[in-house]
Amino acid sequence: MPADVVLGLSYGDEGKGKVVDYLAKNYDYVVRFHGGNNAGHTLVLNGHRIAVHALPSGILHPHINNVIGNGCVVDPLQLAKEIEEHGGPTALKGRLFISHAAHLITPTSINVDRATGATVGTTGRGIGPTYAAKMRRTGLRMEDIINGDIEVWDTFREVCGIIEPFICNTQNLLHTAHASGANILLEGAQGTLLDIDHGTYPFVTSSNCTIGGALTGTGLNHKAIRKVIGVAKAYTTRVGEGPFPTEQNNDIGDKLRKVGGEYGTTTGRNRRCGWLNYSDLRKACELNGVDEVVVTKLDVLDQFKMIPVGYPNGLERIQYSEWNGWNRPTKGLRDKTLLPQDALKYIQHISTITRAPVTHISTSPEREDMIVL
Numbered sequence: 001m002p003a004d005v006v007l008g009l010s011y012g013d014e015g016k017g018k019v020v021d022y023l024a025k026n027y028d029y030v031v032r033f034h035g036g037n038n039a040g041h042t043l044v045l046n047g048h049r050i051a052v053h054a055l056p057s058g059i060l061h062p063h064i065n066n067v068i069g070n071g072c073v074v075d076p077l078q079l080a081k082e083i084e085e086h087g088g089p090t091a092l093k094g095r096l097f098i099s100h101a102a103h104l105i106t107p108t109s110i111n112v113d114r115a116t117g118a119t120v121g122t123t124g125r126g127i128g129p130t131y132a133a134k135m136r137r138t139g140l141r142m143e144d145i146i147n148g149d150i151e152v153w154d155t156f157r158e159v160c161g162i163i164e165p166f167i168c169n170t171q172n173l174l175h176t177a178h179a180s181g182a183n184i185l186l187e188g189a190q191g192t193l194l195d196i197d198h199g200t201y202p203f204v205t206s207s208n209c210t211i212g213g214a215l216t217g218t219g220l221n222h223k224a225i226r227k228v229i230g231v232a233k234a235y236t237t238r239v240g241e242g243p244f245p246t247e248q249n250n251d252i253g254d255k256l257r258k259v260g261g262e263y264g265t266t267t268g269r270n271r272r273c274g275w276l277n278y279s280d281l282r283k284a285c286e287l288n289g290v291d292e293v294v295v296t297k298l299d300v301l302d303q304f305k306m307i308p309v310g311y312p313n314g315l316e317r318i319q320y321s322e323w324n325g326w327n328r329p330t331k332g333l334r335d336k337t338l339l340p341q342d343a344l345k346y347i348q349h350i351s352t353i354t355r356a357p358v359t360h361i362s363t364s365p366e367r368e369d370m371i372v373l
C-alpha cells in the first residue's frame with residue numbers, strides 16, 4: 001500500500017495544512033518528517049479556526065494515527081501545550097507517536113536563534129541551532145527523555161511525563177504499517193524554496209523540505225512512495241528575508257495581503273506578497289517529481305482584473321504574462337462546472353508550468369471548500 005507526500009512548492013504557507021486535513025479521510029497515518037514549530041498549519045472546521053505547530057495536521061480526525069518523524073525537531077513545551085489543547089494525553093494515547101530520534105529544541109537554542117537569526121528573519125523558534133547541534137552530534141533526542149537523561153529532565157521537568165508515553169521507534173512503526181497495507185500521508189512543512197540544499201540559501205530553513213526529506217525524515221524508502229502532491233498557492237508569499245523576484249511591494253501586494261489574510265500563523269508577521277513565478281514553480285516540480293498539484297486560495301484572486309505570472313527574461317529581470325481575471329466570486333465553490341472560464345484558463349496555465357495535472361482547487365480555508373477536477 002502506498003505512501004503519498006504533500007509538499008509546498010514555494011516559500012511555505014501554501015495551504016498544506018488544509019490540504020492534508022482535507023485528504024486525511026483517505027489515510028490511516030499522517031506523518032510529519034521535518035521542521036518543527038516554525039511551521040504553523042491553519043485548519044478551519046465549521047468556521048472554527050485551529051492552528052497546529054508541532055502536531056501533524058491529521059490531528060482533527062479521530063481515526064488518524066499522527067506521527068512526528070525522526071527528521072523533526074520538537075520543542076517539548078510547545079508540544080505538551082498542543083497535546084493539552086487537543087484533549088490531553090488520554091485523548092491522544094494510541095494515535096500520536098513521536099520518534100525516539102527526533103531532536104529536542106532547548107531554551108538555549110531558542111535564545112541563540114533569537115540573537116542570531118535576524119539576517120535570515122527566522123521564526124525565532126530555535127530551529128537552526130537545534131539542527132546545527134544534530135549535525136555536530138551533540139543534540140538531545142526524544143530517547144533521552146526515556147533514558148532519564150538528567151539535563152533533559154532538569155530542562156523540561158514539567159512536561160517530560162506528558163510526552164514520554166508517546167515516544168517510540170516510528171521507523172519500525174511506519175515499516176510495519178506500510179507492510180500491513182496502511183495508507184500513509186507524509187506532510188511537508190515550509191516549502192521547496194526554503195529547503196536547506198535547494199532553496200534560496202542562506203535565506204532558508206534548516207531542513208530538507210523537498211522529497212528527499214520525506215525519506216530521511218521517516219525511514220520509509222523510495223519504493224513506499226506512490227505519488228507526490230505539490231501544493232501551490234494561486235499567487236506567492238514569503239515571510240522573512242531573501243529574494244522574491246515577483247514580489248509586489250506596492251498597492252497590489254497590500255491588496256493580496258489584505259484579501260488573502262497573509263499574516264504569519266506562527267509569528268503574526270506580514271507576509272510579503274506577489275505573483276507566481278514560472279521558473280520557481282517549474283523548478284519545484286522538477287526537484288520533487290510532482291505527480292499532482294493542488295492550487296490553493298484561488299478565491300483571493302476574484303477581485304483582480306488581470307493576473308500576471310512572472311518569467312525570467314534572461315537579464316535577471318522579470319517580465320510578466322497576463323491572464324484575465326474573472327471578476328466573479330469563487331469563494332466556497334465546490335462544483336467544477338461553476339468555475340469561471342477565465343479561472344479555468346489560469347489553472348490550465350499553472351498545469352502547463354507544473355507539467356502535472358491540477359487535481360484540486362481550494363476556494364476557502366474551510367475543510368470541504370475544494371473543487372475536484
Ligand code: IMP
Pocket residue numbers: 011012013038039040120121122123124125126127128189190194203204205206239240241
Ligand atoms: P526558521 O525555520 O525559523 O529557521 O526560519 C528560516 C526562514 O524560513 C525564515 O525566512 C522564516 O520566515 C521561514 N519559515 C520557517 N518556517 C516557515 C513556515 O512555516 N512558513 C513560511 N516561512 C517559514
